[in-house]
Amino acid sequence: MGRRRLLAVLLSTVLLALGAGGIALARHPALQGDPRLPASLVVEGVDLGGLPLSRALARLEQLRLRSAVLEVPELDLAVAVTLSGDVDRVARALTALAEPGARWPWQRLHRWYELRDHGPFNLTYTPVPEDRRTARELVEAALPRPVPGRLIFHEDTVDIVPDTPGLAVPAGAWEEAWAALAAGAGRVRLELAEARAEPTAETLAAMRLERRIVSFETAFNPRETARADNIALAAGAIDGTLLAPGDVFSFNEVVGPRTFERGYQDAPVIVDGKFVPDVGGGVCQVSSTLHVAFLMTGMQRVAARNHSIPISYLPMGWDAAVAGDWLDLRYGNNTGGHVYIRMEIPSPGRLRVSLYGPSDVAPRKIETEIVETRTPETRVVADATLDEGVTRVLQAGRPTYVVDTYTVDSDGRRHFSHRSTYQGEVRVVAVGGPGG
DSSP: OHHHHHHHHHHHHHHHHHHHHHHHHHTSGGGSSSOBOOTTOEETTEEOTTOBHHHHHHHHHTTSEEEEEEEEGGGTEEEEEEEEEOHHHHHHHHHGGGOTTOOSHHHHHHHHHHHHHHOOBOOOEEEOHHHHHHHHHHHHHHSOOOBOOEEEEOSSBEEEEOOBOEEEOOTTHHHHHHHHHHTTOSEEEOOOEEEOOSSOHHHHHHHTOOEEEEEEEEEOOTTSHHHHHHHHHHHHHHTTEEEOTTOEEEHHHHHOOOOGGGTOOEEEEEETTEEEEEETTTHHHHHHHHHHHHHHHTOEEEEOOOOSSOOSSSOTTSOOOOBTTTBOOEEEOOSSSOEEEEEEEEETTEEEEEEEEOTTOOOOEEEEEEEEEEOOOEEEEEOTTSOTTOEEEEEOOBOEEEEEEEEEOTTOOEEEEEEEEEOOBOEEEEEOOTTO
16 A cells, blocks of 8 residues: 555656646747747847747848948949848748748747857848949939040141040959948948050050151042043052051052942043053052152062053153952051051142151152063055055154162162062054055
8 A cells, every 4th residue: 555655745846847847838939929039139239039930020021121332432422332242041030940841849949049149140131133224324324434545647747636634443342342331331332443545645656647758649630430440449549558667558458349339430540551441440540659659668578560661640650550369569568667658638639658657767759770672563565555665653652661760768778679660662664555
């Protein structure tokens, strides 16, 4: 009897202890209908400890957006920027206390103690996309644009108009500004840097376009309108050409095909020693005028060929013919600086070329020597309409000339340039015979 009574007393004591503990456990903050957060819980410096979950989530939502200012004092700009924090990430950690999956008390208790031991929650803020775009647009619109330098070509001199620097956002500056705002800064300055547009004054000075080196003119008949128009069209294509040191000028590449579609007309050209109409006639006067300027500058002759017969607007040995894409005028820039070509028609019937470049390039004189003259062959043909012994010249004929061309530098030294051969023409004489 005594033993049974002792067991009953012990059992009653255990049941009473369990009952008291169950009542205490039921009062734990994690097991309430609206669980209370651990006292130590802090989010982005805001104390949410001990708050019911519903109130804590409401307070957390107030932390979702934060305002900051992006400053650009050089542009007198202060742009308001809204940053959005990753509140949802923290909210998911808090609401895990009341999720349907945490049905058992021990599950809620486990998550509650995880929150207690987690330490402070920090939010990651990023500028909202719309404000990022707006800030960029405002800054870009306000940035002063750099203005490139330029050259002004006068008759004999060249002026450099310096470039005007502007401002630009350097690489990485936007990312640094956004990162500083995300880190919690209330005001952040966007760094700007000086921006310059090419060509700068330094670039232009390095080109050494310092003065006019040479200028040369030839004459043409402005009343021959088709030929005059062809000359103007080709000259306009060349005007403004800039040659860097070592560049090779190609007439055919710069002027392009001479075709009707490109505005060229029929005018006389030399074919087999005769003048015949063809598209682009007169363009050879442009190439020849330019050839003379290149010679006077002492530039490197790469490819040039004279006409098959002497021409009226230049001495023998000075001209350079071009045709199609197979006969070209090519000269290399060996002046040590850039060369600028100006080609114009200053008055009706005058074609002028001016070359600008380094001031230490002295113009040269051109000298020619006729090294061989071959008398034309005479061909005699009978003409029954003439009296016997009477002659009539049907074709005057033309000698063949071989001409050497030299340039003479400022020190008086003579430099051989090239040899030109101009084909002669047979002299034809009609003679009257018996019965004439």
